[in-house]
Amino acid sequence: MNPVNYLYLAALLFTIGAAGVLVRRNAIVLFMCVELMLNASNLALVTFSRLHGNLDGQILAFFTMVVAAAEVVVGLAIIVSIFRTRHSASVDDSNLMKL
Amino acid sequence: MSDVHSLWMAAAGGGTASIPAPQIEYGQLSPMLIVFGAAVLGILAEAFLPRRLRWGTQVTLALAGLAAAFVAVLVLANDGYGTTKSGLIAMGSVALDGPALFLQGVILLAGVLAVLLYAERRLDPRVDGVPLDAFTAQGAAAPGGEQEKQAAKAGFASTEVYPLTLFAIGGMLLFPAANDLLTMFVALEVFSLPLYLLCALARRRRLLSQEAAVKYFLLGSFASAFFLFGSALLYGYAGSFRLPDIHDVIAGTAPATPALASSTQNDVLLLVGLAMVAVGLFFKVGAVPFHSWTPDVYQGAPTPVTGFMAAATKVAAFGALLRLFYVAFPGLRWDWRPVMWAVAILTMVVGAILAVTQQDVKRLLAYSSIAHAGFILTGVIASNRQGVGAVLFYLLAYTFVTLGAFAVVTLVRDSKGEATHLSSWAGLGRRSPLLAAVFALFLLSFAGIPLTAGFTGKFAVFQAAAAGGATPLVIIGVLSSAVAAFFYIRVIVLMFFSDPQPNGPAVAIPSAFTSTAISLGVIATVGLGVLPQYFLDLASKAAMFSGH
Known part of the structure; x- marks a missing residue:
């Protein structure tokens, strides 16, 4: 099989990950999307x-x-500590700071 | 297919017995090794020392490690590395040249000032005889919960911030010296990960602090994923991660291989790869449109950490940006310069205009740092040696002014901690003229008024940009400096010419730590403004990247 196909797959996975970061709202899912990009x-x-x-x-x-x-390690520590406070991992709830 | 197979066979058959040990020049890597060594010792101290001894040990260790590393940088510079001789060390993955050494020195100075600010424990009144610093008693305890109260009562302190900061500084020292994309990526993560944690550790307003950390973490890891995928594409184009090799492949002077013959036909790999790597770096320097994290993170993070991040991250990231564009991609100048023009213009204009609307001192300084990133980018775009020297000098000046300004912010307090809302700063000049005058000096330097460090830096980058054929950029830069000057002056007017609020904030009397940091900031701001010549010469002598 032509190895170039794997590059297309990689680009597709990266795009799915990037789109996921942009549209999803749960911090854990965002984080999984970043891992998908990696x-x-x-x-x-x-x-x-x-x-x-x-x-x-x-x-x-x-x-x-x-x-x-x-x-x-670092990311889950931060997300878990914020979850303990707010009982929610949604990034929409993190809106204390506005312009 | 067959060449990969033979490579595999060669590695498996003949290679295993005789893999040559890599040559590591420990002496020339010593600045980084000392800082990492001090960080590891700090972790051990955290694990084994009784609680009452930790604070003193950590502060001493951090300051001693940074001072020793700074001495190592001076010794290397004195040996002529960076000016007369320069070279690649650690098998070509780290460059030891002028910009690297200069910026390492600046980062270490920023680290010393930041550790002095961390160590301040006299701003809050003691609780049960326990002195309080800017960091939470226990990071893992939920804000406002029972566990947090118990931790505070027991007199816990987050002394792990010192080793975390040392690890971050170690990564920052490596970042501008990294000569291949692999080292650059590892350095990027080594300095980013501790910073994400440090942001979450404020003692007051912990919800804001945690929110800042989660925003910084998610956006930062998003940006580093872009950096990594960009590195993969550049590797696909050039067959190597090393910046000089990428330069050779672009210039067409690299030895031809069958794989290169097909990949170098494909400019998409090169241009998309460069763009994605640049996105990762633009995020770190806080250039528009990758700046959206800056105000929130600067506002939420503990103020000493904000000062450290604002100064040292920017220095490290601009060092890497310079090396990337000047060592690997000078041959593509006509492709990247228009994009950089757009980014620089947007950064200067958006930073300056949005700063006008801010009502919080830390957010104001955040937008001002965005505008400054734009000014520094004009020096990067100059693409001449003068531009490199100007950027180096600007970063030196900017570091001291920024840390000094954030140090002043830590001192203006009311019963809820730092009073960062601008309205509460009204009339500060009547109540504590000295502090207000110092802050006014820093603001004037940010604005670029003559006889301050900021003026010399701005003059140098704009001069270099004009010499490099970017005159329209200089005009836009001067105009946005004027807009920026408006809001700096507005704060000064507010401090000196309006009546103080009846129950406004008081200025805390700092210990020797913060006083030293602010004094160093003032001395550098005035010194680099009045007598800049020595440091300008130093920066322009150092402005030579080592290629091969």
Whole structure:
């Protein structure tokens, strides 16, 4: 199978993730969409790595996984602490600061 | 297909026994290593020291680590790195050149000032004999809940803010020195993640603080996902993450491979990749249209953290932006300059105009920082060596003025903590003339009035932009400076020429920590305005990126 198809899949996943961040309202779902974008990047990196015949892209894919794990730790800590206060994870409720 | 297969076989067969160990120049990496080492020691102190010893240990450790790292930067600069010799270290993934060293020095100074502000514990009256700082007793406790009350009663303190800040500073030191997109991405996350947490840790108005953190986190990780996908596309175009290699592929001087022959036909990969990486960086510098997080996060975060973020993040992100555009993409100048023009114009105009309508000091300073990002972008667009030097100098001046201004904001307080609403600042000049005069000095410097650091910086970037053929941009920059000057002057008029409110805020008497930070800010603001020549020379000497 032509590896370029994986690039189209990666672009599609990235777009779904980005659209999800823009339209969804629950902080956890937003966060999952960001993770989807990171995974789309990983798929693109691995595919390009194969196309170019060097391993750099796969190495960055590993780094991305570690970074994503660290991001989960920080992000869930923040979202859970705000959920405990407001009993809601909807980002529409976070509107104390307005222009 | 077959070449990948042979690569795989080579790695599996001959490579395993003899992978050469990478060469790491520990001495030349020492600024970052010292800061990260101090951060790790801070974590250990947090885990093993009894609670009463932690605050003193953490403050000492943080200040000592930052001072040692600053000395390391000076030693490297004295050895001629950055001016006469420069080079790539850690297998080419970190650049040791003038802009990197200069900005590392600026970030470390910003870190010292920020730690001084963190350590202030005299602004709030003691509760049960426990001194209070700007941070919550226990970040995990729900605001207003029973657990929070117990934590406050037991005298807990969030001393983990010091190691978190050191980790953030370590990432910021690496960010402008990163010579490949992988290192840049890791540095971006290393300095962003602690900042998200720091935003959530305010003692007062914790709901605002948590809201700021969740906004910053979601938008920040969204932006870094863009950065990462952009890096993937650039890798797809050039077959390498290293900025000089990307430059070579664009210039057509890279050794040809079959994969490159097809990927370099595809300009979409290059242009979309560049755009997405730039989005990630524009978000960090707070350029319009990627600025929407700035006012909310600046308002909600604890004020010492806001000052640190406003100064140091901007320095690090502009360093990375400069390196990206000057090392990897000078060959594409005619493609990126029009877009950068649009971003710079929008940033200056939107920042200056929206600031006029603000009623909160921290939000006002946030919009002012957006406008300043626009002014600095004009220096980036200049795409000449003069522009790099001007941006370096501007960042140095901006750091001290910003931290000084936010330090003043921490001092104006009423019974509910900091009084940030502008109306409560009315008549401050009558009640505490010294503090109001200091704040007026910082505002005049933001506005770019002669004999202040802000004027020298603005003059330098506009001069460079004009020399680089961006005269219309300079005209728009001067006009929006005039708009910006209006609202700075408005605050000064409010402080000095209106009557104080009957139960308005009082000015807290700070300890030596905040006084030192404000004094350093004042000295730098006046010094860089009156006698800027030494630092201008230093910045222009440092304005040379190392390519290969």
